[in-house]
Amino acid sequence: MNLARRLLIGVPYLWLFALFLVPFLIVLKISMSDYAISIPPYTPTLDLSEGWAGFRVFWAALDFENYVFLTSDDLYWKAYLSSLQIAALATFFTLLIGFPIAYAMANAPDEWRPSLMMLVILPFWTSFLIRVYAWIGILSNEGFLNQILMWTGLVSEPLVILNTNTAVYIGIVYTYLPFMILPIYSTLEKLDGSLLEAAQDLGCTKIGAFWSVTVHLAKPGVIAGCFLVFIPALGEFVIPSLLGGSKTLMIGKVLWEEFFSNRDWPVASAVAIILLLILIIPIVLFQRNEQKQREADQ
Amino acid sequence: MKKLSTLSAIALLAAASVANAEEVRVYNWSDYIDESLLTKFEEETGIKLIYDVFDSNELLETKLLAGGSGYDVVVPTGSFLQRQIQAGAFQKLDKNLLSNIGNVWSDIEERTATYDPGNEYSINYMWGTTGIGANITKVQEALGADAPLDSLALVFDPANMEKLADCGVHFLDAPDELIPAALKYIGEDPDASDADTVKKAEDVLAAVAPYVRKFHSSEYINALANGEICVAVGWSGDILQARDRAAEADNGVEIAYHAPKEGALMWFDQLAIPVDAPDPGAAHKFINFILDANNMATASNYVYYANGNLASQEFLVEDVIGDPAIYPDAETIKNLYTKSPYDPKTQRIATRMWAKVKSGS
Numbered sequence: 212m213n214l215a216r217r218l219l220i221g222v223p224y225l226w227l228f229a230l231f232l233v234p235f236l237i238v239l240k241i242s243m244s245d246y247a248i249s250i251p252p253y254t255p256t257l258d259l260s261e262g263w264a265g266f267r268v269f270w271a272a273l274d275f276e277n278y279v280f281l282t283s284d285d286l287y288w289k290a291y292l293s294s295l296q297i298a299a300l301a302t303f304f305t306l307l308i309g310f311p312i313a314y315a316m317a318n319a320p321d322e323w324r325p326s327l328m329m330l331v332i333l334p335f336w337t338s339f340l341i342r343v344y345a346w347i348g349i350l351s352n353e354g355f356l357n358q359i360l361m362w363t364g365l366v367s368e369p370l371v372i373l374n375t376n377t378a379v380y381i382g383i384v385y386t387y388l389p390f391m392i393l394p395i396y397s398t399l400e401k402l403d404g405s406l407l408e409a410a411q412d413l414g415c416t417k418i419g420a421f422w423s424v425t426v427h428l429a430k431p432g433v434i435a436g437c438f439l440v441f442i443p444a445l446g447e448f449v450i451p452s453l454l455g456g457s458k459t460l461m462i463g464k465v466l467w468e469e470f471f472s473n474r475d476w477p478v479a480s481a482v483a484i485i486l487l488l489i490l491i492i493p494i495v496l497f498q499r500n501e502q503k504q505r506e507a508d509q
Numbered sequence: 510m511k512k513l514s515t516l517s518a519i520a521l522l523a524a525a526s527v528a529n530a531e532e533v534r535v536y537n538w539s540d541y542i543d544e545s546l547l548t549k550f551e552e553e554t555g556i557k558l559i560y561d562v563f564d565s566n567e568l569l570e571t572k573l574l575a576g577g578s579g580y581d582v583v584v585p586t587g588s589f590l591q592r593q594i595q596a597g598a599f600q601k602l603d604k605n606l607l608s609n610i611g612n613v614w615s616d617i618e619e620r621t622a623t624y625d626p627g628n629e630y631s632i633n634y635m636w637g638t639t640g641i642g643a644n645i646t647k648v649q650e651a652l653g654a655d656a657p658l659d660s661l662a663l664v665f666d667p668a669n670m671e672k673l674a675d676c677g678v679h680f681l682d683a684p685d686e687l688i689p690a691a692l693k694y695i696g697e698d699p700d701a702s703d704a705d706t707v708k709k710a711e712d713v714l715a716a717v718a719p720y721v722r723k724f725h726s727s728e729y730i731n732a733l734a735n736g737e738i739c740v741a742v743g744w745s746g747d748i749l750q751a752r753d754r755a756a757e758a759d760n761g762v763e764i765a766y767h768a769p770k771e772g773a774l775m776w777f778d779q780l781a782i783p784v785d786a787p788d789p790g791a792a793h794k795f796i797n798f799i800l801d802a803n804n805m806a807t808a809s810n811y812v813y814y815a816n817g818n819l820a821s822q823e824f825l826v827e828d829v830i831g832d833p834a835i836y837p838d839a840e841t842i843k844n845l846y847t848k849s850p851y852d853p854k855t856q857r858i859a860t861r862m863w864a865k866v867k868s869g870s
Contacts, residue, residue, distance in 0.1 A: 246853055249574075250573075286861065457723070468860060471565070471568060472856075472863070473860045474570060474853075475857065
């Protein structure tokens with residue numbers, strides 16, 4: 212490999228190192244520290260003024276106590292499970308709504324596509340926070356939705372949606388929908404229409420052709436979309452705290468409580484590290500599996 | 510909210526590095542000052558004032574303990590201040606720079622010395638009680654004319670809460686205030702910090718939590734004032750502000766505040782200067798400005814909280830100084846209790862319990 216090529220490959224690795232590995236190691240280090248009444252509120256802190264000896268003292272004080280603590284209270288695994296459930300269901304709903312939209316966009320006349328694309332991206336022009344606040348106005352007992360429902364006579368009592376898990380699902384699906392639509396759209400857009408014709412010529416039904424050609428070829432887009440929705444939704448804090456009720460248990464809120472109410476940065480960091488592992492291990496396994504399949508196909 | 514404050518913190522840091530005109534950055538509770546004082550301060554001193562607000566001690570403490578908050582003056586509550594002093598978060602006040610220091614009320618200083626021995630690090634801004642605000646008409650509709658408006662039984666007796674749930678009840682999202690109140694209700698020491706006693710509060714709180722519409726520390730002012738809820742466990746001045754907003758709006762909502770007759774938590778919000786304040790000089794000028802009898806009275810007349818400034822009392826309107834809900838009489842004061850901070854282990858138990866109570870699991 213020549214130097215230019217190595218440099219080129221080095222750039223993304225440097226990026227990963229500076230923006231992922233270094234912060235990860237800092238959090239990992241804090242998760243192995245102990246709570247202390249000081250600034251910052253944990254001990255030990257690395258004192259490089261004493262050189263190597265200082266580092267050894269620092270190293271010796273680190274332990275996995277906080278991880279053991281996490282297993283002693285069912286709050287944590289309940290919060291992980293409940294977050295996984297909310298994120299998975301929300302991803303499913305996002306896919307359910309996002310796929311038809313992307314499909315319709317990809318099959319729309321060429322001159323419409325830029326405007327449709329624009330409509331999908333348009334919400335990003337307003338702050339995320341304001342859009343979530345707007346949902347409070349829509350979903351509250353005196354909100355637009357209930358007013359319309361009452362006015363049309365569909366319900367006689369206002370529906371309690373705000374401060375429930377339903378509102379959290381609505382918030383996540385709404386916020387992350389573009390992240391589902393865009394990757395699916397980009398794969399569907401490149402889809403060769405003649406493949407569908409070929410499938411039908413060979414005796415495939417319309418639905419069968421749709422399933423085995425369109426859906427199959429859109430798979431990479433669907434997978435990318437699901438990752439883009441599922442990963443941030445799992446650690447979501449803003450949406451459950453604004454739209455969710457006191458019964459909404461999500462790991463993002465648990466993290467907030469560890470940091471702000473307990474002031475226990477080490478335990479909070481341990482919670483964050485576990486969250487990361489929950490995400491990374493399945494994704495790495497999945498990628499490896501995909502890779503193997505691709506190699507087998509070839 | 511977190512996003513906004515992170516951004517403003519970054520903006521502050523950026524501003525700090527290029528500042529040439531004198532600036533002072535104050536971080537105070539929301540709805541806690543007459544805003545005309547902010548412009549008055551800028552006019553009098555020529556110092557640019559950046560005024561940010563928070564609604565929980567926890568948020569403030571996390572910023573302080575992370576270091577480099579960028580603020581010159583902050584306003585923690587006594588029990589939190591005590592731990593923050595221990596962590597080395599504040600610098601000692603230079604009383605020579607505070608020409609109005611003579612205005613302070615020694616009765617209050619005696620009490621705040623529990624948290625800040627010798628009052629070396631802080632000056633009292635306001636103090637008040639944690640009690641019950643009620644929409645009289647609606648509560649009496651739900652519970653009858655003899656509804657116990659001035660008793661903890663109103664909010665801790667499930668039979669009452671069940672009937673109040675429909676018209677709406679808010680609790681403060683502050684475990685360190687609600688747990689002592691629950692302990693007081695069952696006759697335990699509200700200041701207890703041993704795990705076994707603290708755990709006893711759980712049954713009381715869990716029994717009524719299903720009837721609480723929201724645990725939040727600032728929304729109840731508006732919610733009470735516009736009749737959205739009928740009962741709030743909240744801070745005295747906030748509930749009195751709700752009472753006045755309702756009276757101004759003339760919407761038929763009549764709010765009353767009571768410090769519970771079983772006993773109420775008395776708290777003190779203290780002005781202090783972080784150890785890494787960018788401009789301690791300007792911070793002292795701001796504190797001295799607040800210590801001025803007239804200014805302090807303006808603030809109290811606006812927010813309906815008592816202050817720790819004896820000289821300001823002659824400028825207080827009758828509505829404030831004459832209201833026993835704000836300046837309690839000797840009899841009520843005997844009934845007030847204070848609360849010291851939990852140790853880390855009990856704090857964890859308290860937080861965990863609070864999360865459990867709120868989520869109903």
